[in-house]
Amino acid sequence: MKISKVLIPTDFSENSKKALKALRIFIDHFDCKADLIHVVPLSAYLNDSISKLGLPLDMGDDIYPKIAEDAKKRLQSFSEEYLDKNSSGNLIVEIDRKASNSILHHAEKGNYDMIIMSARGGDATDFLHGSTTEKVVRNSKIPVLALSNEFHYDKIKTILVPTDISDFSFEVVPVAFEMANKFNASLNFLNIVELYNSGMFMESMHSQEYSGKINSFNKENLYSGLMERLEKFFKENALDQFSIKRNEEPFYDEIVKTSGTESISIPVRTVIKKGMVAHDDIIDYANDYADMVIMSTHGRTGLSRFFLGSTAEKITRNLESPLLTLKPDPKH
Known part of the structure; x- marks a missing residue:
C-alpha cells in the first residue's frame, strides 16, 4: 500500500490532535508528507444577525477573512509542533457550510493516498463531530483512518x-x-x-x-x-x-x-x-x-x-x- 501523501483535517481540539500524533507513526513507516486542513463553518445565522444589527461589517469582507487568517496561524503552530520540514506540506483553510464536503473535495483533487482524522472532534465544534467523520468515511474515494484514541503501533x-x-x-x-x-x-x-x-x-x-x-x-x-x-x-x-x-x-x-x-x-x-x-x-x-x-x-x-x-x-x-x-x- 502506497502512502506518500496524506490529508489531516483538524478543528484544533484535543481529540483532533490524535491524527497528528498518528501521522508521526505513518511518516516513520511510509515516509509520507501531510497537508493540514481546517474548515471554518459558514454561518447563515451569524450573517443574518449582523445584517439586522446594522453593523458596518460584511461577513465575506470583514469577518471570515479574519477567522481564516487566525486559523492559518493555528495550523502553522500545529505543523511546527507535530511535523518536521520534510513531512510538512500545505496548510489549507476553507469556509464551507459542511466540513465533510471541503475535506472530500480536497482529498480528491489533491491526489492523496489517505485521510487521517479523529472519529470525534471537540465538544464545542461540529467540524469533527462524529457526523463529519462518518460522512467522510462513507463518501471518500481514498482510505480513511478514523481514530477514537491515540494510535500506538507497538500495541x-x-x-x-x-x-x-x-x-x-x-x-x-x-x-x-x-x-x-x-x-x-x-x-x-x-x-x-x-x-x-x-x-x-x-x-x-x-x-x-x-x-x-x-x-x-x-x-x-x-x-x-x-x-x-x-x-x-x-x-x-x-x-x-x-x-x-x-x-x-x-x-x-x-x-x-x-x-x-x-x-x-x-x-x-x-x-x-x-x-x-x-x-x-x-x-x-x-x-x-x-x-x-x-x-x-x-x-x-x-x-x-x-x-x-x-x-x-x-x-x-x-x-x-x-x-x-x-x-x-x-x-x-
Missing part, C-alpha cells in the same frame, strides 16, 4: 477484517496484509451470521458453487467456503502473489505473499459468530479482541447488510480501536 498485534464473504469485503485483504506486515501483527477474519438473515448468503453467490457450505450455520462449512471464496478472489483479480496456506487446525491459517524467491507469511484466524445485528457484534468483538479494524465501506445488496455505508458509520462512531476504511471497486 497493534491483531488486525480485524470483518467480511461478509463478498468480493467487496475481500478487497481490503491485501491492504490488511500490508498493515499486518508493517506492524508485525496477525489478522482475524470475522464473519457475523445474522440470525434473522442467514438465508441471504445464498442470494449473494454468483453461482451455486458454495451453496452447501454457505446456506446453513455450520462453522466449519462457512469457514471452508470463506477460504475457497478468498482464494478465488485472489485468482480472479490479478492477485496471484497472494495465496492461502491451510493448516491442519481449522480456522488457523496463513496468507502468503510471494515475490520471486521471497515470501512473507501472516497468520490469520477466522471467527464465525451468530449475531442479531452485525455492526453491534463487530464493535463488541473488535473492542474486546482487536487492536485495529480494516473494512470495506460498502457491500453487495442482498448480503447481511453490515457492509452498507450506514453500518460503517455506526462502527466509526462506537469503535475504540483505529478504523481504516476503504471504498471498494464498483466493478465487484
Whole structure:
C-alpha cells in the first residue's frame, strides 16, 4: 500500500490532535508528507444577525477573512509542533457550510493516498463531530483512518477484517496484509451470521458453487467456503502473489505473499459468530479482541447488510480501536 501523501483535517481540539500524533507513526513507516486542513463553518445565522444589527461589517469582507487568517496561524503552530520540514506540506483553510464536503473535495483533487482524522472532534465544534467523520468515511474515494484514541503501533498485534464473504469485503485483504506486515501483527477474519438473515448468503453467490457450505450455520462449512471464496478472489483479480496456506487446525491459517524467491507469511484466524445485528457484534468483538479494524465501506445488496455505508458509520462512531476504511471497486 502506497502512502506518500496524506490529508489531516483538524478543528484544533484535543481529540483532533490524535491524527497528528498518528501521522508521526505513518511518516516513520511510509515516509509520507501531510497537508493540514481546517474548515471554518459558514454561518447563515451569524450573517443574518449582523445584517439586522446594522453593523458596518460584511461577513465575506470583514469577518471570515479574519477567522481564516487566525486559523492559518493555528495550523502553522500545529505543523511546527507535530511535523518536521520534510513531512510538512500545505496548510489549507476553507469556509464551507459542511466540513465533510471541503475535506472530500480536497482529498480528491489533491491526489492523496489517505485521510487521517479523529472519529470525534471537540465538544464545542461540529467540524469533527462524529457526523463529519462518518460522512467522510462513507463518501471518500481514498482510505480513511478514523481514530477514537491515540494510535500506538507497538500495541497493534491483531488486525480485524470483518467480511461478509463478498468480493467487496475481500478487497481490503491485501491492504490488511500490508498493515499486518508493517506492524508485525496477525489478522482475524470475522464473519457475523445474522440470525434473522442467514438465508441471504445464498442470494449473494454468483453461482451455486458454495451453496452447501454457505446456506446453513455450520462453522466449519462457512469457514471452508470463506477460504475457497478468498482464494478465488485472489485468482480472479490479478492477485496471484497472494495465496492461502491451510493448516491442519481449522480456522488457523496463513496468507502468503510471494515475490520471486521471497515470501512473507501472516497468520490469520477466522471467527464465525451468530449475531442479531452485525455492526453491534463487530464493535463488541473488535473492542474486546482487536487492536485495529480494516473494512470495506460498502457491500453487495442482498448480503447481511453490515457492509452498507450506514453500518460503517455506526462502527466509526462506537469503535475504540483505529478504523481504516476503504471504498471498494464498483466493478465487484
